[in-house]
Amino acid sequence: MPPSDRSSDFGPLFRRGGYAEFLRISAILRKETVGGGILLLATVAALIMANTPLADTYFAARDFKFGIESLHLNLSVGTWAADGLLAVFFFLAGLELKREFVAGDLRSVNRAIVPVAAAVGGVIVPALIFTLINLNGGREALRGWAIPTATDIAFAVAVLAVIGSRLPAALRIFLLTLAVVDDLLAIAIIAFFYTSEISFLLLFLAFIPLALYWILSHKFSHFFGTRAWAAWTILLPLGFIVWALVHGSGVHATVAGVLLGFAVPVVRSRRGGGPDAGPGLAETLEHRLRPLSSGFAIPIFAFFSAGVAIGGAEGMLRAITDPVAIGIVVALVVGKPIGVLLATWIVTKTTKATLDPDLAWIDVTGVAVLAGVGFTVSLLISELGYGQGSPHDDHAKVAILVGSLLAALLAAVILRGRNQHYAEVAEKEALDANQDGVPDVFETKN
Template identity: 60%
Template sequence: MTDHTKRAPRSFPRYGSFAEARRIGEILRRETVGGVLLVIAAAVAIVWANTPAADAYFAIRDFEVGYEPWHLRLSLGAWAADGLLAIFFFLVGLELKREFVAGDLRKFSTAVVPIAAAAGGVAVPALIYALIVRGEPGLSQGWAIPTATDIAFAVAVLAIIGSHLPSALRIFLLTLAVVDDLLAISIIAVFYTDRIELIPLGVAFAVIAVYGFVAQRYRAFLGSRPFAAWAILLPIGVVAWAFMHASGVHATIAGVLLGFTIPVLHRRGASGALAGERGLAEEFEHRFRPLSAGLAVPVFAFFAAGVSVGGWDGVQRAFANPVTLAIIAALVLGKPLGITLTTWVLAKIARIRLDPALRWIDIVGVGLLAGIGFTVSLLVAELSFASGSPEHDYAKVAILAASVTAAVLASILLGIRNHGYGRIRAQERIDVDGDGIPDVYQREERREEWFKAPPASRRRRE
């Protein structure tokens, strides 16, 4: 007789419940969670690299896997920088395109300010770095290290401290950081590429064009099921990434270009798309955001942040080196100076107004947040100095110190601003008489009526 109470054998790994998978996915989509995982991964790497077990950390980071004929025999650290980080930059390209196509930045008058601010936030830190290290042999090639902003880290800090800050401030920071990183990646492609193989590069662009063609016409292949498009587009994207890597251009650029090809739903009226319709860009971001926040960026941070300081003497040597001072000054001082100054000049000369919800002190706070140059700055440091050289380690120490300093200063400044905005929001919600209209608006209306009324009527009202 069959024993129906006998349990089926367990499988490994187990999928668990669908509800649990959805819950974890939603957690990883939160900006604060991504930033926390980033910090934890970097902290673990730094601690591990400075313990007696440091050899094990570096052995794991330098362990090579892959296929040599395709130029894909890479260390695990290189796989994280070239491969996993491409997922992060795919989302960067996707989010930037959505802001320009369907977001608040589709108008030139709105987009020009954060774009110009990003350019200033790249130029001024690079200039400060170059001035500090002038005359120092072998240090000039690190000028691009302080030009980048870590989107995940900066937006996470803003999400933690900025519950009442204007939404325009987040859009300003997001656009500035994305353009900032695109400029940094362009710098990598132009200045940090020793040799470009034209045939693989041409094939990569051709494959990206095919990817874009399929993405733009996915409805013809799949109807109204964008969730299934990844099965077709993912292999094409991997091929594009492989050829971009083989060309000598940094492979993360493939991620940005692929993100730009994904179609974005435009804003429509009542006769257009239904209110909850999800396009391919929204579907991809929904599915890839947990992969980026929960795996790609933390793993890269884990392999990139590990540097052996060498005790207190090593810390002293690091902070006495010009490259450390140059990077810290460029990120902590150069970023807010370049962003604020460029925005102010543009507002005065071109007479372009900021969003009415923003104040100049908020722009300074965003400039400090932009000084968090963690992810891409570490990537540029890997390309600027030879692995194992003192400058390579000092640059990483400087990036970590500058990013923490910028995050703390920005948190203090924007935390104060957030408290002020919170008081304003609280006043706007007060409705003592219960008529559904916040009292702050009624006070303004009564004040205007009082000033418009004749003097005799004013006395009677008093």
């Protein structure tokens, strides 16, 4: 194929998608922005309680156990939040990722390659930086290599909403997709590298209710989509059985959330048009569960996970001078943007794709820096790698907070100027709508 044809096949990077996809992504971003605010409040509350006279009450509540011992479900409140509530978050991640690749703008390989490559780069480079900094720390320190690899959707989107309201929608979609792919990579890392003992019998048994879940959700997707009670009384119990069996097998239970998300149909019918066949059960469940995830599940997990007893100035000094903490901060603030930018640049060189003429590389740089805001999954991997309450775990959590804050502030500096630039452009170029209600900008050919 001639180079010119190849370039046109890939087209400009971060080009606009369809209007329907724009509206859907915008709705998700609004929900995640609200969730980011709630998440921030939960984190601050946890830090306050863990470092005041309320500390004993906080840690006693976090470590309180309940559940059925015979089913290996007698877990602490903190573990229920990490293994149970986060499964809802990863279920939505599975839904969103499948929706993007089956019926979204990323069903095109040419469009999918950019955020996927950026996510891979944003995992590899931070992991390498952390490993290099902690080579002399021994095997124990190196168990946290995956901590700085994930982007927190809620926090990153909330920051972008505050500082970048006029930034092109393509950048917002890129950040959201990057974060979702990040989550999938993170759950794969958890499954393969943070699982010690596996009961293959329980894991095999988990696929039986999972298969039934898949069959029912595909055969009766319209029934479950129009009757909320049916999904709660039929699909939810099946999902819980899958979760319990995966948890008992030794594989982290959040993997069950992703598998269940992948099992849900995206389009209503495959007859007569693929993505144009109408919304499927995935969209209905996403609409019902996203408020539960962003408004309750993630904040509760953060509340019981982010509470670290810092121990005053001396304790803070010990935390930030720990090579584990240094590796996390450097990896989030420096490694993450380098990985995202490097992978994106490689795509432009290997596919002859070009940056959309409406954008500049400084825009991509700002979003890449913002991708260094890691929190939810980073906290989870820290507990899995070091053990909840261990010195390395406490220091890692402090580093996650510090690194995420620095990444957010640096991204704000970069993107605020670009936001002002696009605000001025918007004043000069009125985006009028046609009689069909679709802005003209979405009707131009990409």
